[in-house]
Amino acid sequence: MTIKILGVASSMREGSYGTRALKRVLDAAEKHEAKTRLLDFRSIRMPMFNPDISNEHHEQMEKVIEDLNWADAFVLASPDYHGSMSGAMKNFLDFYWEEFAGKTFGYICSSHEKGLTVMDQMRTAVRQCYGWSLPYGVSINGEEDFNEKGEIVNSLLVKRLEILARDLVVYGKLIRGQFLQDISTEVSDTFAARYRL
Numbered sequence: 001m002t003i004k005i006l007g008v009a010s011s012m013r014e015g016s017y018g019t020r021a022l023k024r025v026l027d028a029a030e031k032h033e034a035k036t037r038l039l040d041f042r043s044i045r046m047p048m049f050n051p052d053i054s055n056e057h058h059e060q061m062e063k064v065i066e067d068l069n070w071a072d073a074f075v076l077a078s079p080d081y082h083g084s085m086s087g088a089m090k091n092f093l094d095f096y097w098e099e100f101a102g103k104t105f106g107y108i109c110s111s112h113e114k115g116l117t118v119m120d121q122m123r124t125a126v127r128q129c130y131g132w133s134l135p136y137g138v139s140i141n142g143e144e145d146f147n148e149k150g151e152i153v154n155s156l157l158v159k160r161l162e163i164l165a166r167d168l169v170v171y172g173k174l175i176r177g178q179f180l181q182d183i184s185t186e187v188s189d190t191f192a193a194r195y196r197l
């Protein structure tokens with residue numbers, strides 16, 4: 001199985017450290033034979049979630065939904081805003097749930113304080129939607145980890161991003177493969193049963 005990984009970049013800041021790190025993970029995943037796509041909220045303007053409104057026919061949302069259904073696994077990248085994920089990321093997570101079930105998620109946070117609460121919050125939302133999370137995330141401290149050209153100068157960070165890419169490919173395939181098998185059989189004692197068409 002060739003795993004398809006969607007990176008979700010939720011900083012609206014030009015030159016975002018988190019988005020740069022996310023691209024590095026996607027590049028590293030491709031070296032492990034993954035296919036990747038990037039969903040960057042700087043280029044796709046999502047409307048504010050309103051449960052009363054169906055956004056299915058919103059032109060930009062069609063592309064987002066296509067990307068979500070295409071993906072077997074995700075990397076979510078958020079800046080640390082007051083110890084929380086960005087509003088753009090939370091708004092994105094509010095829209096979807098079934099699309100996340102049985103898929104594996106990795107996390108990146110750009111923060112001066114490691115961003116552990118930010119990654120915990122993303123992990124909680126994903127778990128609530130029956131997604132699986134890698135048991136760690138990668139935090140980056142932009143001013144220290146990047147030079148003025150936007151290159152990563154921290155070799156330990158490079159290593160961590162490569163580990164994240166490799167683990168997402170390997171564990172993501174296992175989880176997704178089992179989930180697809182479970183929804184294609186008549187086994188009833190699995191959470192996956194409710195996702196059968």
Ligand SMILES: Cc1cc2nc3c(=O)[nH]c(=O)nc-3n(C[C@H](O)[C@H](O)[C@H](O)COP(=O)(O)O)c2cc1C
Pocket residue numbers: 011012013015016017018019078079080081082083084110111112113114142
């Ligand atoms: C509104 C706002 C709130 C922030 N709150 C925190 C914070 O609570 N803790 C922290 O370490 N950094 C905080 N920061 C700093 C950003 O997390 C930091 O600049 C990060 O690198 C931004 O990520 P990006 O480069 O991917 O956009 C905040 C920045 C903004 C604009």
